[in-house]
Amino acid sequence: MKNTKKVNRFRLDIWGIAGLVILITYLLFLVYPVGNILKQSFYTSELGFSIENFSKFFSMSYYSDTLFNSFKVSITATFFALIIGILLAYLFAMFDFKGKKFLRILIIIASMSAPFIGAYSWILLLGRSGVITSFLSRIFGFQMPDIYGFSGIVLVFTLQLFPLIFLYINGAFKSIDQSILEAAEGMGVTGIRRFFKVVLPLLMPTVLAGALLVFMRAFSDFGTPMLIGEGYRTFPVLIYTEFISEVGGDAAFASALAVIAIVIALSIFMLQQVVSLRFAFSMNALHPVGTKKVTGIKKVLVYVASYGIVFTAVLPQLYLVYTSFQNTSGMVFQSGYSLDSYLEAFSRMGNSIFNTIRIPFFAIILVILFAVFISYLAVRRRNAVTSTIDSLSMIPYIVPGTVLGIAYLTSYNTGIGGSGILSITGTTMILVISFAVRRLPYTIRSSVASLHQISPSIEEAAQSLGSSKLNTFFRITVPMMMPGIIAGAILSWITMISELSTSILLYTVNTRTVTVAIYTEVIRGNYGIAAALSTILMIFTVLSLLLFMKVSGKDEISL
Amino acid sequence: MTLIKIEHAKKVFDHTVVIPDLNITIKEGALFTLLGPSGCGKTTLLRMIAGFNSIEGGDFYFNEKRINDQEPSRRNIGMVFQNYAIFPHLTVRENVEFGLKQRKLDKKIIRERAEKYLKLIQMEKFMDRKPEQLSGGQQQRVALARALAINPEVLLMDEPLSNLDAKLRIDMRKAIREIQREVGITTVYVTHDQEEAMAISDQIAVMKDGIVQQVGSPKSLYHRPSNEFVASFIGRTNMLNAELKHNEEGIAELHLQNGFTIPYPKLNHLDDQQVRISIRPEDFIRVEDTTSVDTFKVRIEDSVYLGLNTEYVVSLTDKHHIQVTEESSFDEDLNVGDRVHLTINTNKINVYCADGLTNLSEVK
Ligand SMILES: Nc1ncnc2c1ncn2[C@@H]1O[C@H](COP(=O)(O)OP(=O)(O)O)[C@@H](O)[C@H]1O
Ligand SMILES: [Mg+2]
Numbered sequence A: 001m002k003n004t005k006k007v008n009r010f011r012l013d014i015w016g017i018a019g020l021v022i023l024i025t026y027l028l029f030l031v032y033p034v035g036n037i038l039k040q041s042f043y044t045s046e047l048g049f050s051i052e053n054f055s056k057f058f059s060m061s062y063y064s065d066t067l068f069n070s071f072k073v074s075i076t077a078t079f080f081a082l083i084i085g086i087l088l089a090y091l092f093a094m095f096d097f098k099g100k101k102f103l104r105i106l107i108i109i110a111s112m113s114a115p116f117i118g119a120y121s122w123i124l125l126l127g128r129s130g131v132i133t134s135f136l137s138r139i140f141g142f143q144m145p146d147i148y149g150f151s152g153i154v155l156v157f158t159l160q161l162f163p164l165i166f167l168y169i170n171g172a173f174k175s176i177d178q179s180i181l182e183a184a185e186g187m188g189v190t191g192i193r194r195f196f197k198v199v200l201p202l203l204m205p206t207v208l209a210g211a212l213l214v215f216m217r218a219f220s221d222f223g224t225p226m227l228i229g230e231g232y233r234t235f236p237v238l239i240y241t242e243f244i245s246e247v248g249g250d251a252a253f254a255s256a257l258a259v260i261a262i263v264i265a266l267s268i269f270m271l272q273q274v275v276s277l278r279f280a281f282s283m284n285a286l287h288p289v290g291t292k293k294v295t296g297i298k299k300v301l302v303y304v305a306s307y308g309i310v311f312t313a314v315l316p317q318l319y320l321v322y323t324s325f326q327n328t329s330g331m332v333f334q335s336g337y338s339l340d341s342y343l344e345a346f347s348r349m350g351n352s353i354f355n356t357i358r359i360p361f362f363a364i365i366l367v368i369l370f371a372v373f374i375s376y377l378a379v380r381r382r383n384a385v386t387s388t389i390d391s392l393s394m395i396p397y398i399v400p401g402t403v404l405g406i407a408y409l410t411s412y413n414t415g416i417g418g419s420g421i422l423s424i425t426g427t428t429m430i431l432v433i434s435f436a437v438r439r440l441p442y443t444i445r446s447s448v449a450s451l452h453q454i455s456p457s458i459e460e461a462a463q464s465l466g467s468s469k470l471n472t473f474f475r476i477t478v479p480m481m482m483p484g485i486i487a488g489a490i491l492s493w494i495t496m497i498s499e500l501s502t503s504i505l506l507y508t509v510n511t512r513t514v515t516v517a518i519y520t521e522v523i524r525g526n527y528g529i530a531a532a533l534s535t536i537l538m539i540f541t542v543l544s545l546l547l548f549m550k551v552s553g554k555d556e557i558s559l
Numbered sequence B: 001m002t003l004i005k006i007e008h009a010k011k012v013f014d015h016t017v018v019i020p021d022l023n024i025t026i027k028e029g030a031l032f033t034l035l036g037p038s039g040c041g042k043t044t045l046l047r048m049i050a051g052f053n054s055i056e057g058g059d060f061y062f063n064e065k066r067i068n069d070q071e072p073s074r075r076n077i078g079m080v081f082q083n084y085a086i087f088p089h090l091t092v093r094e095n096v097e098f099g100l101k102q103r104k105l106d107k108k109i110i111r112e113r114a115e116k117y118l119k120l121i122q123m124e125k126f127m128d129r130k131p132e133q134l135s136g137g138q139q140q141r142v143a144l145a146r147a148l149a150i151n152p153e154v155l156l157m158d159e160p161l162s163n164l165d166a167k168l169r170i171d172m173r174k175a176i177r178e179i180q181r182e183v184g185i186t187t188v189y190v191t192h193d194q195e196e197a198m199a200i201s202d203q204i205a206v207m208k209d210g211i212v213q214q215v216g217s218p219k220s221l222y223h224r225p226s227n228e229f230v231a232s233f234i235g236r237t238n239m240l241n242a243e244l245k246h247n248e249e250g251i252a253e254l255h256l257q258n259g260f261t262i263p264y265p266k267l268n269h270l271d272d273q274q275v276r277i278s279i280r281p282e283d284f285i286r287v288e289d290t291t292s293v294d295t296f297k298v299r300i301e302d303s304v305y306l307g308l309n310t311e312y313v314v315s316l317t318d319k320h321h322i323q324v325t326e327e328s329s330f331d332e333d334l335n336v337g338d339r340v341h342l343t344i345n346t347n348k349i350n351v352y353c354a355d356g357l358t359n360l361s362e363v364k
Helices: A014-042 A052-059 A061-094 A100-112 A115-126 A131-139 A150-173 A178-186 A191-220 A223-228 A235-244 A251-278 A296-324 A340-380 A384-392 A401-412 A428-453 A456-464 A469-497 A514-524 A527-552 B042-050 B092-102 B107-120 B136-149 B166-183 B194-200 B218-223 B228-233
Strands: A326-329 A332-337 B004-013 B016-026 B031-035 B057-062 B077-080 B154-158 B186-191 B203-208 B211-216 B238-246 B252-256 B261-263 B273-279 B284-287 B296-305 B309-315 B321-327 B339-344 B350-353
Touching: A014 A052, A014 A251, A014 A340, A014 A384, A014 A401, A014 A428, A052 A061, A052 A251, A061 A100, A061 A150, A061 A191, A061 A235, A061 A296, A100 A150, A100 A296, A100 A527, A115 A131, A115 A150, A115 A223, A115 A296, A115 A514, A115 A527, A150 A191, A150 A223, A150 A296, A178 A191, A191 A235, A191 A251, A223 A235, A235 A251, A235 A401, A251 A401, A296 A326, A296 A527, A326 A340, A326 A527, A332 A527, A340 A384, A340 A428, A340 A469, A340 A514, A340 A527, A401 A428, A428 A469, A456 A469, A456 B077, A456 B136, A469 A527, A514 A527, B004 B042, B016 B042, B016 B057, B016 B211, B031 B042, B031 B194, B042 B077, B042 B154, B042 B186, B077 B136, B092 B107, B092 B136, B107 B136, B136 B166, B166 B194, B186 B194, B194 B218, B203 B218, B203 B228, B211 B218, B211 B228, B228 B238, B228 B273, B228 B350, B238 B321, B252 B273, B284 B321, B296 B321
Parallel strands: B031 B186, B031 B203, B077 B154, B154 B186
Antiparallel strands: A326 A332, B004 B016, B004 B057, B203 B211, B238 B252, B238 B273, B252 B261, B273 B350, B284 B339, B296 B309, B296 B339, B309 B321
């Protein structure tokens, strides 16, 4: 292989122009708003340059405690998600039992739903007047422990995030060769001891990567603690409430919080880079680990554990489907069943359903367009401009959704720099762009990966046959990248339709999505409508997932 | 038909000169091979001809036309790559038609031409398959048809057989040779495999460190290598130090270090000097009756029976080891430790000056 990372000079050909357009887009919609947040956090018109906002945060425990709380819930939830995720992956890899494929799909569905919907459903199940709570106290006189606050957040995060760990580890198990396990057995290391001495160390790189991802998700999630946290405030909740609070939200202070969030995310991101380098080793399994038949009590345990875990993970979704058909009045579920909740959902929130298709659809088109060009520029035409684009495109990794939402709101309210140009607040465009920007890094990574699979000599072959560079790009390169990109785009689509943290800040009545509608309906206590909308969202997710599997030809998802 | 002329070609990668100053002329319709060890710049030169590498100096001509500044897509070249570079999302037929479509030819002509070349490579049965259903050898045939279908001025092939297994490699090189003859296209062929080069080429340029060591037919490269590098790269040889001296009668003689003397009147005109001699293993001849010829004694250290030949490693009295090949026979019975007498087929040896850079036998 030739060294293709060679740096070229910038030239103003078609690629140069594409590069400039992309660069300007990034400057307008990423560098400017994020820079604006930075500026706001350090600079006020009254005080000039100051770090007052930061000292206010760190000196008052009312604020700084939220950071501590966030770390506490995120670490705890990551810990439990690891245990459950690894256990389940181990059961899947080692034992033979029925319905694995079905369970795997359920797990994927569980991982794809918006966490706050889980929180809402768990309140219905285990909350003060939840069905399980009242059932237990009525029959057994048993008092459920309080699920609001710390324990509730951890419960929801754990159940929401262990599927990610499972999917990671499940993939990693495939690269462990059966012979390694047999070798361990030959040396007398079996069972649980073999798991800790041999299997776990081999899985370690994946475990760490998964743990960091899960931690990040937990740390930046805002809907769950908002609903189930009650007095237990986490950092994203603080950012949101400081910014949005009715009595003169403090944009400068919220910006300072946003900067702190970015710094934390950046540290974790860098930690992840270091960790993945440090622990990376490659394995290749000629004969992946084979499953074993189990019998007797062991068989019962395997079934109970695997089905039990998966059932618990999808229980909130299922329960919402059930309640969506119940008669409801406000927060109270009545006896009898009907489609009333759906009718009401359509009549009052119909546009949100349309928006949930429309907005992510436009965003996906943008994402695909940009990802194809950016990855091509970054891989095949490296120069100063494309390297800059490549680095810029990674910024959204470290900007939590809430922060991006705040940045967009404060930056485009009166147009760029207050000029009235691009005053897009409240439009569909602002949502489309924010969705696209947030999702781009993931799609770029996967396009870069699929581009690396395409040998440059294929493009050269086309050129030698008389095809111009542009023609080669559209006729050869793009079609070859497409299957990977489409599959990635569908995954992006799924994450977009359940996105809350950015859209909750940027929506208006005309641009609210189903996710936003569910959230606001839950807050308003319209549980029937919320359940119906959740069910609709779930159907979208499942359909998209089936489409993904059809397109990619796999019943697996790598994240 | 196209004549390729390269004058003073120069290639620099990030401040390292890979090809300093290279001159080659390739005759119309010839199969011309660039041969040399890995990293010597063969691919680099080929890609300069194709237009995928920039040219830092010199001129490249197809006939009278200077092509230095032409886009690859305008040079009208056919190219075959080591990794086949078949378009995986197109069928076999669509692959072959791709280049024709770029030329905006009539639909009917495109179809006919594609079929003609698919027949030529005997792949017409697989026309509607996707490449993933083809073996490596079949993919490479398709790549060849795709390259030829556009009627290119020159055909460029970069190690086209390296990814195939040994048996297929031999079949494919025959096929390439036949098709190239039939189409009569000027071809530049890159390989590091000297046997492949010998089998397929009209002319070979042996390269080392970006410099052409010798250009010639396979036969002249084998029998008259112009320097020590070519002598040892093409086939196998023994390089021995010797002294060139004239006897009383003024006849040049080569004095080997084991004391053996070879009369070598060809070099009478040269002064006495240290030289290097290249003797191929098959040019040592075992002699049973030592009365009529001058011989020297060796001890057999190792032998490998290869069917047609038997290869021996033998040690000279000066402790040097050399390789000797002899046609094998049923009653041969030589064992390690046996001592035998050898002489040398002096017509076939080559004598180089002490630095190995000039073939003295050639200089007139
Ligand atoms: N794109 C490149 N950038 C830098 N150096 C290169 C590049 N391509 C080739 N080289 C260098 O040029 C020399 C010749 O390479 P190449 O032509 O590929 O050799 P060959 O094909 O004879 O094996 C090698 O030393 C190689 O490292
Ligand atoms: Mg090469």
